[in-house]
Amino acid sequence: MRFKIYRFNPETDTAPYTKEYELSDIEPGTMLRDALLRIKNEQDESLSFRHSCGEGVCGSDGMNINGKNGLACVTAVETLKQPIIINPLPGMPVIRDLVIDMTQFYTQYRVAKPWLIVNDPVPEIEFTQTPEQRDKLDGLYECILCGCCSTSCPSFWWNPDKFMGPAALLQSWRFLSDSRDQATDERLEDLEGPYKLFRCHSIMNCVDVCPKQLNPTKAIGEIKKLMLKKML
Amino acid sequence: MSYQAKGLQAWFFQRVTGLFMACYTLYVLWLVLSTEVVSYQIWLAWFSHPLMNAATGLFFIQLAVHAWVGMRDIVLDYMTNDTLRFLTLTFISFFLIMSSLETIRTLFLLSVNV
Numbered sequence: 001m002r003f004k005i006y007r008f009n010p011e012t013d014t015a016p017y018t019k020e021y022e023l024s025d026i027e028p029g030t031m032l033r034d035a036l037l038r039i040k041n042e043q044d045e046s047l048s049f050r051h052s053c054g055e056g057v058c059g060s061d062g063m064n065i066n067g068k069n070g071l072a073c074v075t076a077v078e079t080l081k082q083p084i085i086i087n088p089l090p091g092m093p094v095i096r097d098l099v100i101d102m103t104q105f106y107t108q109y110r111v112a113k114p115w116l117i118v119n120d121p122v123p124e125i126e127f128t129q130t131p132e133q134r135d136k137l138d139g140l141y142e143c144i145l146c147g148c149c150s151t152s153c154p155s156f157w158w159n160p161d162k163f164m165g166p167a168a169l170l171q172s173w174r175f176l177s178d179s180r181d182q183a184t185d186e187r188l189e190d191l192e193g194p195y196k197l198f199r200c201h202s203i204m205n206c207v208d209v210c211p212k213q214l215n216p217t218k219a220i221g222e223i224k225k226l227m228l229k230k231m232l
Numbered sequence: 233m234s235y236q237a238k239g240l241q242a243w244f245f246q247r248v249t250g251l252f253m254a255c256y257t258l259y260v261l262w263l264v265l266s267t268e269v270v271s272y273q274i275w276l277a278w279f280s281h282p283l284m285n286a287a288t289g290l291f292f293i294q295l296a297v298h299a300w301v302g303m304r305d306i307v308l309d310y311m312t313n314d315t316l317r318f319l320t321l322t323f324i325s326f327f328l329i330m331s332s333l334e335t336i337r338t339l340f341l342l343s344v345n346v
Binding site: 199201224 | 240242243244304305
């Protein structure tokens with residue numbers, strides 16, 4: 001099985017290049033992360049990439065696999081066309097090989113204020129929600145912040161400092177639709193203007209690549225709908 | 233709409249104008265297809281009718297608003313240089329305003345002459 005992997009070490013290389021690797025005796029059901037680990041252990045220990053849980057929960061090993069962003073740990077190699085071309089997530093500064101600088105992504109995540117804002121006195125025991133209120137958070141809270149969606153979004157490529165990106169906007173809607181949150185108006189006010197939310201042109205790359213099958217485009221549409229309701 | 237044109241307003245205007253223009257286009261298409269021969273006289277009769285004349289005027293104003301939002305989106309996405317951005321947006325708005333004024337003038341003359 002052949003691999004073409006993006007390599008760049010800023011300490012020794014002047015420009016990025018692609019390096020080819022070959023693996024044999026691939027067991028059925030091998031995930032891309034396992035294959036990369038084998039390459040690293042058996043052939044080239046200088047190959048760098050992030051990974052941790054190995055089962056699509058931590059969101060560390062987001063990368064561009066054959067042109068599409070995804071998590072290496074939940075992508076079976078036998079489903080991929082050869083040679084398997086692996087690049088870092090696009091549009092972000094490369095630290096080394098497949099390791100990217102996620103600062104911009106996290107900065108935008110912070111803009112969404114991903115925490116409950118409650119003005120009333122906090123209840124003594126716990127916040128209560130009806131099952132229906134809780135259901136509204138399904139499809140939103142599961143995000144693992146792997147960055148696959150935002151780094152596949154052309155709007156995020158063009159304006160990563162101003163447009164929040166699908167991941168952060170999904171979180172905006174997660175807290176806007178939370179029955180316990182009391183800052184709906186402030187949150188909507190924050191999102192106004194031509195950039196933060198409205199750079200989204202419903203390209204839907206985010207929906208296409210999300211390894212957790214979430215739908216940021218729908219969430220963004222819900223935010224627009226809520227804004228419109230408040231305006232009218 | 234100002235250069236700042238708030239996000240929600242611009243987005244909302246684009247959808248509303250799009251809807252109106254779609255209805256208008258379908259109506260004109262139906263008008264043309266259901267008429268055997270579209271001569272200049274028939275065309276003149278259509279567009280000098282007060283309702284059609286007003287609807288056409290509205291169509292071109294909405295077209296300008298719709299185009300403004302779309303062009304502004306493209307400029308905000310792809311142009312990073314502030315001076316270039318300002319000049320392009322100024323040129324686009326000038327072009328849209330002038331062409332809208334000219335269209336309205338034509339439509340007005342059409343309604344007065346008949």
